[in-house]
Amino acid sequence: MRHLIDILDLSVEEINEILATAEDIIANPAKYAHSCAGKQLATLFYEPSTRTRLSFESAMLSLGGEVLGFSEASSSSASKGESVADTIRVISCYADIVAMRHPKEGAPMVASMYSTIPVINAGDGGHNHPTQTLTDLLTIKREKGRLKDFTIGFCGDLKFGRTVHSLIEALSRYEGINIVLISPEELKLPSYVKKEILKAKNIPYTQTTDLLEVMPQLDILYMTRVQKERFFSEEEYLRLRDSYILTVEKLETAKKDLTIMHPLPRVNEISVAVDNDPRACYFKQVQNGKYARMALILKLLEVL
Amino acid sequence: MNIDSLHNGIVIDHIKAGRSMEIYKFLNLDELDCSIAIIKNVPSSKMGKKDIIKIDAVLDVDLNALGYIDSGITINLIEDGKRVKKYHPELPEYISNIVKCKNPRCITTIEQELPHVFKLTDRENKIYRCIYCESKAELSQ
Structure with a gap:
């Protein structure tokens, strides 16, 4: 059993x-x-x-x-x-x-x-939350046709986001995975995840606070919710929150076959206008x- | 100071000075009827000072668990007045009810009867993680 x-x-x-x-x-x-x-x-x-x-x-x-x-x-x-x-x-x-x-x-x-x-x-x-990870893997498999050789960007709350940690752990067992970590300083991926998974398994990764800068290189963009309660001040939250809202404009430099994922629920980190973009896969993710x-x-x- | 030699028993040597009582409590030595000597602050050429525990009985416990508390100690098994085995305890794969999980979100915080079990996940760095929530055990020094 x-x-x-x-x-x-x-x-x-x-x-x-x-x-x-x-x-x-x-x-x-x-x-x-x-x-x-x-x-x-x-x-x-x-x-x-x-x-x-x-x-x-x-x-x-x-x-x-x-x-x-x-x-x-x-x-x-x-x-x-x-x-x-x-x-x-x-x-x-x-x-x-x-x-x-x-x-x-x-x-x-x-x-x-x-x-x-x-x-x-x-x-x-x-x-x-392993069935969320299975869901994410199935979505990647169906959208990309493979579970290897791609660049995936994780954006938003990478510190507390368990879906991100689990997916990184699962992907670390496949070949040719390149990871881009996009988050404010306050919500960076914990160092133990970097040390015990990324460094231990020689997974190439980069860290940035600028989503626009890395957008053109991404095959997959995994968005997460930036939660207000994680911040020390309202001003800081408001300042940072807006830099991680995915809009139609921000997608202008993205690849034509980008896959946009989100574990949901979404609050405001993906503009509703993006839903009509064929690259938006988060509702397909639910079905998967x-x-x-x-x-x-x-x-x-x-x-x- | 003279302590009689053991006939059948265990000598736990090279304990860091001051930590013998921790080991005494961990092994529940207060529950034994046999003679036990706790010798503190013994001069040591290697350690400066050390503690020693002599137990005049053969214990039915996994002494390797002591490796978590103090990896530098030496265990000597005595039979018929002679030392038959001398070894350093290895870090055990699992430690049970030696340290408590400090993660307030761990299931052990609400289910009082669950054993607090930690698994060795990194031998080199002596890292143990809670088998339930994977939080790191706070290391003993």
Whole structure:
């Protein structure tokens, strides 16, 4: 029995296999419409995350399975003080697979230690969110046709953005990846990520505070939200925020086949006018998230 | 100062001066009935001063875990009054309930009965990370 707690739990071969399954699902959805008939997915969401929960539920329903669960801690036994270990042992009696979101880092890992069914980490605080990384990898694969030999720019909050850290970690196992880090000084990629991933694996990277300067060299632009609460002062936030808003004008020097990604939700960091640009892929990314989760469920349930 | 020699037991030598009580507590030596000598500030040609612990019993614990607390110590196993083994403890792959995770966002902060387990992720730099949240353990010196 396998769990998915951290994206590195999967080998490159397994990730490639999941992405291939996802692409086959996209091409032949009917083939998989009853693959999980009679199976149940429990969505244990200790904090609200409507998008991720609905993505998992939609994925299971599209596989012919059923879903049960809760969408916030107050409606679960956690509000009575039940431990994660006990909850998962109970849920193991009802469901065939679990997707867990928890505000505390490591909670899904604890669940996996006591579970008799596969556990998928659907986000544990600011720590891991491996199905977002699978989603991002599938999007890159579909848009670029490959998972190697490209320059990807990460823009915005690179300090606290877990999706950025996980994607960098996942991409570090592929060849020919060139990384450009675009952020204000205050939100630079943490030095331990640079040391333990980029430097340790000899991944070429550059750091800049100027998005426009690097725009022409990017094959992929991964935007993230710059959050107001990260800044010391309102003035500083307002000054920096505007330098990381992607507009139609800023895209003038970008490549014609640029892929613009964003894990969503977006606030104002991508102008709505950009949505009509064929290079904007963030809503396709959401769609890909469902397919990536379908493929993952199939793999963990070993129904293929 | 005279301390009787051991017949069967353990001598933990080359402890950094002043740290013997930490090891005493870690090994729960207060729970033993046997003779135990804690010798502090012993003159040492290599270390200037050192501590030594002599335990007149064979303990059923993984003494390698001491490597996390003080990697310079020497462990001598004594049988029938003779030293049968002398070694430096290696850094253990995992340490359990020796240090607590300080990350306020870690699951261990709300689930009191979870063991605090850290995994060795960088032997050279002696870095341990929490198995749940991957936060770095605060190193003992």
